Amino acid sequence: MIHIRKQEKFQAGSQWEWGDHLFLFGNEVGKPIRPDSMSQWWRRFTQKQNIKHIRFHSLRHSSATHLINKGVHAKVIQERLGHTKMDTTMSIYAHVIEEADQKSAAHFISFFEDKTVGGNSKI
Structure with missing residues (x-):
């Protein structure tokens, strides 16, 4: 997304109104x-599509x-x-990463159990 905003800034040239700022939700200049405009739009969209409403910002965390998990x-x-440091991402999502790591470890446990069934270890 940041690349798109940079292109828009370049195309706007001297008409760009916000210096070096590249707002995710900004107009063509x-x-x-x-923020309440996006929130209102999102609420109407979820109602129209019959989707359970969550805060618009929560989409970022869900993503x-x-x-x-994938x-x-x-x-x-x-x-x-858009985090400048990996530490930021890791600290915010540490609990999710830990859960994903535990799921990953469980896959290896089942892999080794499958290989040693009946005393015929293939490892």
Whole structure:
């Protein structure tokens, strides 16, 4: 997304209103859109689509959690979230990463158990 905003800033040229700021939700000349506008739009969208409503900002956390659980590398998640430091991502999502790690360890336990059934260890 940041690349798209940089392209928009370049195309706007001298009409860009917000210096070096690249707001995720901004208009074509970089001016930020009011947060309550997005929240109101999101509420109407979820109602119209009959989707359980969650806060719009919670989509960010849901996305990160989903990516962690699918095994996406933490560096990729960090960049998608726009965190400048990996430590930020790791501290915010440490509990999710720990759960994913425990699930991963459980897969290895079952793998080794399958290989040693009946005393015919293949390891």
